[in-house]
Amino acid sequence: MAMADSDLLHERAKVPARVDTVTILYFAQLKEAFGRASECFALPQSVETVGGLREYLRTRGGSWETELAPTKPVRVALNQEMAAPAARVSPGDEVAFFPPVTGG
C-alpha cells in the first residue's frame, strides 16, 4: 500500500537533516587575511553561482568585505577549473578563491 504523503514527511523528519555543503579553499593573501585555508560551507538557498558565493562571503564583514570586493582581482576555481562568476555552484563542489597567479 502506498504511503500517505504525511507519513512520508514523518519518515524523512526522523533522518538527521543533511545540510548541503561546499568546500571552500583560500590561497596566498586570502588565506592569510581570512585566517583559514579551507572551510566546509552550508550553501544558502540564495547562492546559486560562484559570484553569488563571493558576494555572500563579503557579508561576513571585515577582511571578507574588503578582500573579496569587486575591485579586487580575485580568481575563482570551481572543482579545480577556472570559473566565471556566472558558473553555477552545487552541493559537494570545491570552490577556491585566490589572487592572480605568480609562479614560474
Next chain:
Amino acid sequence: MVRIQSEDFDAGAEIAILRRNNPAVGAISSFIGLVRDVNSGERVSELTLEHYPGMTEKALDEIVDEAKARWDIIEVLVIHRVGVLRPTDQIVLVVVAGAHRGEAFAACEFVMDYLKTKAPFWKKEQTPAGSRWVESRSSDDAAAERWTR
C-alpha cells in the same frame, strides 16, 4: 610529464632521461627559472612558493597537452618546486624534446608563458621590510596573450 616537488632538480639528468632510447629526438630546448636576490627594488632573502594541490597538476597537464597539440614535439617535462627557496635556487624546469629546434624553442616558451599566467602558484618574498606577496605582472599577461593571436 609534470612534477611538483620541494626538492631540487638536476636538469642534466632529466634531459638525459628524456633523450635516452629516443632516436627520433633531434632537438631539446630547456628553460630554468631561478630565485633572484632582488625584486622591485628590494633585497629578497627568501621566496616561499605555494600551490593548489590537485589543480596545479591539472593546469600544468593541460598546458603540456596544449603545447603537444600546437607543435610537432615528442615530449615535454615540467618540474616546479614549492616551499621555501633562496636566491640562486632553481624554481622551475621546462624541457621540450622534438625533431627540430624551431618547434622545441616555440613550445618551451609557450609552456613558460602559460605556466606563469594559468598555473596556480603564488610567491611570497621575504625582504628587509618584511614579507610581501608578489603581484602579477601585466607583461606576463601580454606574453601569454601573444599565443592567442
